[in-house]
Amino acid sequence: xxSTTRIIRTLITLFYLAAAVAGTGAVVITGMFFYIxxxxxxxxEPLSRIIETEPTEIxxxxxxxxxxxxxxxxxxxxRVSPHFIRAILATEDHRFPDHHxxxxxxxxxxxxxxxxxxxxxxxxxxxxxxxxKNLFFSFxxxxxxxxxxxxxxxxxxxxxxxxxxxxxxxNQIPFGVGAYGIENAAQTFFGKSASNLNLEESSLLAGLxxxxxxxxxxxxxxxxxxRQRIVLLRMxxxxxxxxxxxxxxxxxxxxxxxxxxxxxxxxxxxxxxxxRLENRYGPEVVFHGGLKVTTTLDSQMQxxxxxxxxxxxxxxxxxxxxxxxxxxxxxxxxxxPQGALVAIQxxxxxxxxxVGGRNYSQSEYNRAVQNNRLPGSGFKPFLYYTAFEKRNxxxxxxxxxxxxxxxVAGAPDWKPKNFSREYNGxxxxxxxxxxxxxxxxxxxxxxxxxxxxxxxxxxxxxxSPLSPVYSVALGTSGVSPLEMASAFxxxxxxxxxxxxFFIWRVEDSFGRVLEEKIVSGERLLDPAIVHQVVxxxxxxxxxxxxxxxxxxxxxxxxxGKTGTxxxxxxxxxxxxxxxxxxxxWVGFDRNVGLRDSRNIGITGGRGAVPxxxxxxxxxxxxxxxxxxxxxxxxxLKSVNPRTGQPAGYYTKDPIQVVLRNGQTLEGxxxxxxxx
Amino acid sequence: MTEIKKYxxxxxxxxNEWVKRMFAIRPLLLCLFISALLISExxxxxxxxTVGSFLVSTNGRRPESGxxxxxxxxxxxxxxxxxxxxxxRQASQQETRQAKSFxxxxxxxxxxxxVMIAPxxxxxxxLQLKPETAEKIIPPFDLLKLxxxxxxxxxxFEKDGDGLNIYIxxxxxxxxxxLTISPRLLYGMxxxxxxxxxxxxxxxxxxxxxYPADLFFQALDSLGEAVRRDTISQxxxxxxxxxxxxxxxxxxxxLSGFIELGFEIENATxxxxxxxxxxxxxxxxxxxxxxxxxxxxRKHEGM
Numbered sequence: 001x002x003s004t005t006r007i008i009r010t011l012i013t014l015f016y017l018a019a020a021v022a023g024t025g026a027v028v029i030t031g032m033f034f035y036i037x038x039x040x041x042x043x044x045e046p047l048s049r050i051i052e053t054e055p056t057e058i059x060x061x062x063x064x065x066x067x068x069x070x071x072x073x074x075x076x077x078x079r080v081s082p083h084f085i086r087a088i089l090a091t092e093d094h095r096f097p098d099h100h101x102x103x104x105x106x107x108x109x110x111x112x113x114x115x116x117x118x119x120x121x122x123x124x125x126x127x128x129x130x131x132x133k134n135l136f137f138s139f140x141x142x143x144x145x146x147x148x149x150x151x152x153x154x155x156x157x158x159x160x161x162x163x164x165x166x167x168x169x170x171n172q173i174p175f176g177v178g179a180y181g182i183e184n185a186a187q188t189f190f191g192k193s194a195s196n197l198n199l200e201e202s203s204l205l206a207g208l209x210x211x212x213x214x215x216x217x218x219x220x221x222x223x224x225x226x227r228q229r230i231v232l233l234r235m236x237x238x239x240x241x242x243x244x245x246x247x248x249x250x251x252x253x254x255x256x257x258x259x260x261x262x263x264x265x266x267x268x269x270x271x272x273x274x275x276r277l278e279n280r281y282g283p284e285v286v287f288h289g290g291l292k293v294t295t296t297l298d299s300q301m302q303x304x305x306x307x308x309x310x311x312x313x314x315x316x317x318x319x320x321x322x323x324x325x326x327x328x329x330x331x332x333x334x335x336x337p338q339g340a341l342v343a344i345q346x347x348x349x350x351x352x353x354x355v356g357g358r359n360y361s362q363s364e365y366n367r368a369v370q371n372n373r374l375p376g377s378g379f380k381p382f383l384y385y386t387a388f389e390k391r392n393x394x395x396x397x398x399x400x401x402x403x404x405x406x407x408v409a410g411a412p413d414w415k416p417k418n419f420s421r422e423y424n425g426x427x428x429x430x431x432x433x434x435x436x437x438x439x440x441x442x443x444x445x446x447x448x449x450x451x452x453x454x455x456x457x458x459x460x461x462x463x464s465p466l467s468p469v470y471s472v473a474l475g476t477s478g479v480s481p482l483e484m485a486s487a488f489x490x491x492x493x494x495x496x497x498x499x500x501f502f503i504w505r506v507e508d509s510f511g512r513v514l515e516e517k518i519v520s521g522e523r524l525l526d527p528a529i530v531h532q533v534v535x536x537x538x539x540x541x542x543x544x545x546x547x548x549x550x551x552x553x554x555x556x557x558x559x560g561k562t563g564t565x566x567x568x569x570x571x572x573x574x575x576x577x578x579x580x581x582x583x584x585w586v587g588f589d590r591n592v593g594l595r596d597s598r599n600i601g602i603t604g605g606r607g608a609v610p611x612x613x614x615x616x617x618x619x620x621x622x623x624x625x626x627x628x629x630x631x632x633x634x635x636l637k638s639v640n641p642r643t644g645q646p647a648g649y650y651t652k653d654p655i656q657v658v659l660r661n662g663q664t665l666e667g668x669x670x671x672x673x674x675x
Numbered sequence: 676m677t678e679i680k681k682y683x684x685x686x687x688x689x690x691n692e693w694v695k696r697m698f699a700i701r702p703l704l705l706c707l708f709i710s711a712l713l714i715s716e717x718x719x720x721x722x723x724x725t726v727g728s729f730l731v732s733t734n735g736r737r738p739e740s741g742x743x744x745x746x747x748x749x750x751x752x753x754x755x756x757x758x759x760x761x762x763x764r765q766a767s768q769q770e771t772r773q774a775k776s777f778x779x780x781x782x783x784x785x786x787x788x789x790v791m792i793a794p795x796x797x798x799x800x801x802l803q804l805k806p807e808t809a810e811k812i813i814p815p816f817d818l819l820k821l822x823x824x825x826x827x828x829x830x831x832f833e834k835d836g837d838g839l840n841i842y843i844x845x846x847x848x849x850x851x852x853x854l855t856i857s858p859r860l861l862y863g864m865x866x867x868x869x870x871x872x873x874x875x876x877x878x879x880x881x882x883x884x885x886y887p888a889d890l891f892f893q894a895l896d897s898l899g900e901a902v903r904r905d906t907i908s909q910x911x912x913x914x915x916x917x918x919x920x921x922x923x924x925x926x927x928x929x930l931s932g933f934i935e936l937g938f939e940i941e942n943a944t945x946x947x948x949x950x951x952x953x954x955x956x957x958x959x960x961x962x963x964x965x966x967x968x969x970x971x972x973r974k975h976e977g978m
Binding site: 004005008009033037039040041042043044045054070099100101102104134135136137151152154155156157158159281282284285287288289290291348504508512514516517518519520521 | 686688690693717720723724726727728729730731733734735737738739740741742743744746747749750752753754756757758760761764765831842844847848849850853
């Protein structure tokens with residue numbers, strides 16, 4: 001009896017204790033409530049205000065919209081497919097019509113799972129809570145934020161109808177690949193309006209907001225399909241559809257719209273455009289100003305550029321024996337060679353296509369605009385131009401190809417070597433250029449001085465800082481593919497330089513012009529000398545280090561120069577037709593050379609030329625053959641490649657050179673004695 | 676005195692007593708009330724509704740903070756910024772459309788901006804120039820060629836220091852020809868304006884800055900050749916009119932590096948004022964001389 005009474009007494013004590021705790025709790029909760037609501041944000045009225053921001057639209061030069069930034073394309077609920085509404089309700093919050101901002105049963109269940117199932121955290125946010133979070137709060141998780149979110153959800157439920165809430169919700173949820181809101185998502189993924197989404201499409205889309213990156217159907221289609229199945233099962237579980245419908249829908253094949261340019265091929269380009277816009281107008285205007293930006297991008301060309309780089313690098317993987325290692329997961333994509341391509345319209349400087357790497361989604365580092373890759377022999381056209389201009393040399397001038405030593409004040413002697421480690425003796429400059437002979441280049445830079453070569457490169461459009469050392473002539477200062485394409489485009493125009501640009505026109509949201517690109521070129525170079533160098537660069541493509549261009553089937557008149565740096569770390573080819581100049585670089589991000597499976601180094605001719613050729617063949621397939629313009633005061637002579645003398649009937653392999661007025665074939669034999 | 680009744684709680688002695696007390700009417704009612712409260716909350720969400728209604732009532736007093744409001748603010752700032760650019764440009768463009776000389780166009784262009792005019796407008800302005808000045812901008816034959824090419828769509832002007840860069844554009848914004856008007860040439864265009872039967876007093880820009888002609892020319896004489904030329908670049912225009920210059924007015928303000936001068940000429944029949952521009956730096960030196968002051972030394976200039 002005594003013990004029973006003691007138990008009851010203990011229970012009573014506990015009861016009073018609990019009552020006291022509950023009372024204190026009530027006081028604390030009331031205090032907390034006022035503390036929480038003290039800094040709550042104001043809810044906009046009407047709720048549709050959230051969709052009032054104008055998007056900034058970026059267009060290709062060919063007219064297609066390639067990016068939509070900020071802003072929302074909001075539509076009334078009546079224009080959203082009922083399939084999608086049911087799918088999103090089943091997935092995110094099937095008791096949405098019944099609760100008042102919080103689903104208590106689901107919250108209790110989630111709390112139980114979070115507390116009692118180790119390592120599992122269950123969420124129970126309702127659609128209203130998600131809306132509150134997206135509208136007012138950052139993604140930083142904290143209890144305070146969660147409580148504030150809940151309070152706002154209560155207010156939204158009290159202030160607006162369920163339809164208003166759902167409409168606001170579906171118009172702002174992120175679906176990934178830059179698509180916000182259901183209309184934008186339907187257009188992006190399926191190329192149709194939100195009102196026309198069927199069950200399969202709706203269920204796929206409804207699964208994405210949980211983790212737009214993880215379930216991105218373009219990158220992880222299987223994951224997205226599994227998620228779609230979960231959505232369909234949820235729909236069946238809450239009796240929105242039958243199990244049969246769910247099964248059928250999950251088996252139906254989905255036709256995804258080709259991935260928008262913004263997410264596949266244009267992102268390196270768009271990154272560059274956005275950066276330039278931000279520098280000009282500031283990020284606030286770019287993302288919230290509703291600008292209409294017409295870029296120089298040619299969508300089709302861009303798609304081909306991306307394809308050529310992708311396929312070219314895959315072939316390179318195979319040549320290097322990396323494909324097997326990739327398949328067996330011994331290598332990840334970061335250990336594969338990278339590539340970049342820039343294509344510029346020669347007569348304007350408009351950048352028509354730009355690819356900054358193998359895959360934007362794996363690496364956003366834009367190799368097309370970074371000036372940290374050495375161009376190697378790709379720099380020699382500037383050297384030869386300088387020698388022709390400053391020393392009045394010409395393509396038939398003879399120099400001796402032999403080991404040379406150039407004294408450098410305050411530094412060890414410079415002893416450049418030929419790529420082949422062989423020396424040919426007397427040779428005319430055009431032949432030396434075609435064979436990319438380094439000792440001849442070294443003698444030329446010794447004649448002209450590195451400062452003049454740098455000044456020439458700058459006149460052509462190279463903007464990067466270049467070290468005034470002799471080796472600059474062999475491309476030992478970093479440049480970018482964008483600069484190379486732009487500088488070589490100056491050769492294509494006969495010496496008229498156009499600065500590269502990405503934006504044709506910027507308008508405000510009312511179509512009023514804020515800026516317009518005026519295409520003006522500056523003649524900075526002698527057209528006759530330019531033509532002499534272009535003629536030599538044509539030789540590179542027709543019979544020199546870039547002759548793979550012809551072997552691979554590109555037959556239009558073209559000129560260019562390969563470049564390969566020490567230990568095959570960079571392989572370049574920059575080439576042009578009279579209308580389009582394209583620069584291609586391949587190499588590793590890390591300090592490793594390109595070598596094939598037999599450990600033979602990969603040159604610009606092997607690594608970059610195939611990508612260049614593939615791209616140019618596709619791009620210029622329908623272009624008529626167009627010759628380079630010939631300036632006045634030019635004449636052609638056939639000469640002996642060893643003596644530089646006019647070729648006779650018995651001259652072996654004569655070579656045609658371009659001479660300017662006043663230049664003769666007599667006595668241009670230079671021996672600098674640089675032993 | 677009221678008697679305070681004291682109740683003393685006594686612990687039940689038996690379990691039966693405990694049970695009896697626990698299931699008495701008051702505890703049961705309390706339990707029922709609490710249960711009803713909980714069930715009705717689960718069923719009718721009155722707590723959420725009460726909180727929600729309270730928050731609706733305080734909505735207007737709460738701050739416009741959070742992502743959506745921040746976005747709204749950024750949007751407003753962005754719009755304002757763009758509106759400013761557009762309105763500046765439109766105002767400038769409007770003035771340009773009404774410009775009657777290249778000089779007026781130069782005066783309307785804001786720093787870092789540009790204006791466009793139609794080819795016809797350009798032609799009109801060009802035809803107003805003296806042949807030797809026009810020739811320096813573009814030879815008439817070259818202009819004729821351009822007009823006949825029929826792809827001249829617009830003319831784009833941008834400031835180049837105190838001078839002008841002019842781009843003749845085709846429909847694709849390609850530059851067909853680029854022209855330059857140097858500051859000296861622009862100034863030299865000096866289209867003078869003649870106001871008949873006018874006196875300097877009636878022209879407000881010269882108020883308190885009217886000097887006797889002999890004093891003016893005396894001061895001008897004491898300055899160097901370059902300053903004299905920059906003050907009156909086209910003396911021939913003053914020689915065209917019969918009579919004597921009696922007084923000279925110097926305008927108080929400067930526009931695009933020029934200051935307006937007014938020369939009052941008097942002859943037997945009437946009085947006229949000829950207006951022309953002098954380069955700001957030269958006129959300022961002249962004015963200093965006229966007012967007997969030393970030129971003010973700029974703060975950053977060394978002693």
